[in-house]
Amino acid sequence: MTAALDLQPEGTRVELRTIRKSFGEHVVLHGLDLDIAPGEFVSLLGPSGCGKTTALRVLAGLETADSGAVLFGGRDVSAVPVNHRDIGMVFQSYSLFPHLRVLDNVAFGLRRRKVAGGLAKQRAGVALDLVGLADFADRFPHQLSGGQQQRVALARALVTEPRVLLLDEPLSALDAKVRVSLRDEIRQIQLRLGITTVFVTHDQEEALAVSDRVAVMGAGQIEQIGTPEDLYLRPATALVAEFVGLSSRVAGVAIGAKAIVFGQEVPLREPIADGPVEVYLRPENLLLVGPNEPGVDAVVAESSFLGSFRRTLVRTADDTLVRVQHPATDTVSVGDRLRVSLAKVPVLARPAQLVP
Amino acid sequence: MAVVSASIAPSRATRAVIGVTVGLVFAVPMVSTFLYTLRDGTGYSLVNWARVFDPANSRVLAPIWTGLTNSLVLAVVTVGLVLVLLAPTMILVNLRFPGLRRLFEFLVLLPISIPAIVLVVGLAPIYLVIGRSVGTGAWTLAFAYGITVLPFAFRSIQASIDAIDLLTLTEAARSLGASWPSVIGLVLVPNLRTGLLAASLISTAVVLGEFTIASLLNRAVLQTSLLVVSKIDTYASAIFTLLSLAFAFGLLIVIGRAGRFNTGTDRP
Numbered sequence: 001m002t003a004a005l006d007l008q009p010e011g012t013r014v015e016l017r018t019i020r021k022s023f024g025e026h027v028v029l030h031g032l033d034l035d036i037a038p039g040e041f042v043s044l045l046g047p048s049g050c051g052k053t054t055a056l057r058v059l060a061g062l063e064t065a066d067s068g069a070v071l072f073g074g075r076d077v078s079a080v081p082v083n084h085r086d087i088g089m090v091f092q093s094y095s096l097f098p099h100l101r102v103l104d105n106v107a108f109g110l111r112r113r114k115v116a117g118g119l120a121k122q123r124a125g126v127a128l129d130l131v132g133l134a135d136f137a138d139r140f141p142h143q144l145s146g147g148q149q150q151r152v153a154l155a156r157a158l159v160t161e162p163r164v165l166l167l168d169e170p171l172s173a174l175d176a177k178v179r180v181s182l183r184d185e186i187r188q189i190q191l192r193l194g195i196t197t198v199f200v201t202h203d204q205e206e207a208l209a210v211s212d213r214v215a216v217m218g219a220g221q222i223e224q225i226g227t228p229e230d231l232y233l234r235p236a237t238a239l240v241a242e243f244v245g246l247s248s249r250v251a252g253v254a255i256g257a258k259a260i261v262f263g264q265e266v267p268l269r270e271p272i273a274d275g276p277v278e279v280y281l282r283p284e285n286l287l288l289v290g291p292n293e294p295g296v297d298a299v300v301a302e303s304s305f306l307g308s309f310r311r312t313l314v315r316t317a318d319d320t321l322v323r324v325q326h327p328a329t330d331t332v333s334v335g336d337r338l339r340v341s342l343a344k345v346p347v348l349a350r351p352a353q354l355v356p
Numbered sequence: 357m358a359v360v361s362a363s364i365a366p367s368r369a370t371r372a373v374i375g376v377t378v379g380l381v382f383a384v385p386m387v388s389t390f391l392y393t394l395r396d397g398t399g400y401s402l403v404n405w406a407r408v409f410d411p412a413n414s415r416v417l418a419p420i421w422t423g424l425t426n427s428l429v430l431a432v433v434t435v436g437l438v439l440v441l442l443a444p445t446m447i448l449v450n451l452r453f454p455g456l457r458r459l460f461e462f463l464v465l466l467p468i469s470i471p472a473i474v475l476v477v478g479l480a481p482i483y484l485v486i487g488r489s490v491g492t493g494a495w496t497l498a499f500a501y502g503i504t505v506l507p508f509a510f511r512s513i514q515a516s517i518d519a520i521d522l523l524t525l526t527e528a529a530r531s532l533g534a535s536w537p538s539v540i541g542l543v544l545v546p547n548l549r550t551g552l553l554a555a556s557l558i559s560t561a562v563v564l565g566e567f568t569i570a571s572l573l574n575r576a577v578l579q580t581s582l583l584v585v586s587k588i589d590t591y592a593s594a595i596f597t598l599l600s601l602a603f604a605f606g607l608l609i610v611i612g613r614a615g616r617f618n619t620g621t622d623r624p
Contacts, residue, residue, distance in 0.1 A: 060531060062527055062530070062531075081530075082527075082530045082531055083530050083531070083532075083533045083534055083535060084533070086533075087531055088531070088532075089527075089528070089531040091524050091527070091528060093521055093524050094521075094524075095521070095524045095525060095527075095528035096528075097525060097528075097529070097543055097546075097547070098520065098547055099546040099547055108529070108532050108534075108542075109532035109533050112532060112533035112534050112535075112538060113533055153528075156532065157531075157532075160532065160533065166531075
């Protein structure tokens with residue numbers, strides 16, 4: 001890209017240190033700690049009300065933490081107002097200024113930084129080019145589609161070469177196809193510019209697809225932070241196992257390094273005390289097998305065609321619902337009787353009484 | 357959608373009947389007044405209109421010009437109060453204290469339910485103090501008018517605030533490095549201009565038409581001077597009534613146009 005958008009190649013380290021935030025009696029963040037490496041793309045993933053947006057807003061300076069510190073590049077910016085934090089932010093709802101043309105929207109942040117009008121517009125043009133909307137510079141926001149508006153918002157957030165890019169569910173208002181293409185585009189631009197980025201989303205697929213690391217949040221704390229592979233293959237808690245990827249929770253018994261589920265032995269990923277456990281099974285951990293093979297009898301409750309594979313919800317003989325992923329060529333219909341077996345891959349188990 | 361709106365919208369004939377009826381209600385007294393101003397004792401002519409604008413009669417008509425000037429000054433000060441006090445307060449309430457919105461709305465709509473004469477009873481002692489501290493100029497009525505226009509100005513501005521995502525626009529501007537004055541001047545005011553303009557014009561119309569408070573507090577404004585002159589020259593008073601009505605209608609038309617002038621939609 002041109003020199004106008006060459007951000008600091010080293011990026012900025014961003015740290016949240018024991019952030020506590022409450023609204024009245026309701027504590028939203030319970031001593032949140034987060035350390036983001038320079039140039040890293042970290043997603044905050046979690047269900048509604050888990051505090052992920054509040055954490056982002058504290059980072060931005062739009063909310064003030066009750067206690068704790070926000071550090072950019074090792075410097076405490078907790079007391080720095082949002083307009084001096086040098087951030088770029090894209091919001092969930094469309095945030096372009098309706099009275100300004102696209103080019104002026106993008107140049108807005110530059111003008112606030114006293115960049116001369118001509119140069120500001122030139123740099124805004126470069127930023128628009130980056131998001132593929134150079135031809136739309138003279139339009140007004142209402143003349144753009146939702147996806148285009150969010151692209152312009154991204155250009156507007158990036159043009160000032162901020163230290164940190166904050167994305168607050170920027171794709172949630174868009175339709176599925178645009179969402180996927182824009183999310184990939186965001187990731188490509190982020191990699192190209194090397195800007196430290198925090199992305200808030202409740203969509204696990206989105207988070208896993210674009211992030212260097214994902215922080216799964218629950219009830220105001222980070223349950224687990226790790227690479228997408230870590231979270232999927234080695235979930236640390238029940239919430240992570242259930243929230244990241246699909247998991248069916250079934251009853252079993254742990255004996256040594258194995259668990260007995262549906263009368264079959266499966267290896268355990270981590271050792272656990274012998275006794276009743278709840279085992280988390282991914283759809284790909286389960287197989288459809290012939291009638292005489294080891295496994296458990298089941299009845300098809302629903303089945304979805306997903307292109308190259310099908311995902312089928314079955315009710316086993318002991319009345320447990322589990323999801324099975326199988327080739328789309330194995331056609332099944334609701335009510336079909338079939339047999340389900342476990343693949344011999346390590347599974348996550350938790351003591352039964354501790355699972356909520 | 358189109359089917360629903362077609363079924364609930366009045367038919368063309370119904371609209372015509374409503375339009376003509378409302379038009380007559382307004383037109384009959386105005387046309388009658390206009391015809392009255394044309395009477396010259398023997399027939400109809402423009403002699404009364406000529407006399408009003410004849411410099412030779414300036415002494416008789418002086419109260420009207422004084423009243424008109426005072427009213428215009430009052431309108432400017434009142435609009436200033438609306439723009440400098442009410443609008444920023446509304447922005448603050450909507451951004452920072454959304455929980456207070458209902459209470460605030462109740463308070464600013466209150467003046468509409470208080471008769472002017474009751475308001476004056478409360479205002480009279482306050483105006484004694486105002487008279488001693490800042491003087492007895494007619495412009496001081498703007499403090500009272502600032503209260504009477506609250507409900508009208510509030511509704512106009514609130515409609516504009518509700519039409520935009522005030523919080524997101526503000527936070528977006530702040531995140532881009534804008535100071536609070538920049539947020540208000542460069543982002544909020546341009547997007548609220550329809551409401552601010554409507555609030556200003558409707559406040560002007562209310563101020564120009566106000567009689568009770570000015571009369572009871574003994575200040576000379578357009579309406580009180582029209583009454584004074586009508587006792588000397590009924591034609592002049594009728595002519596100025598017509599002119600002020602025309603002015604108010606003109607303002608209402610501008611407000612109507614402003615309402616349709618949505619952000620950006622009229623531009624390529």
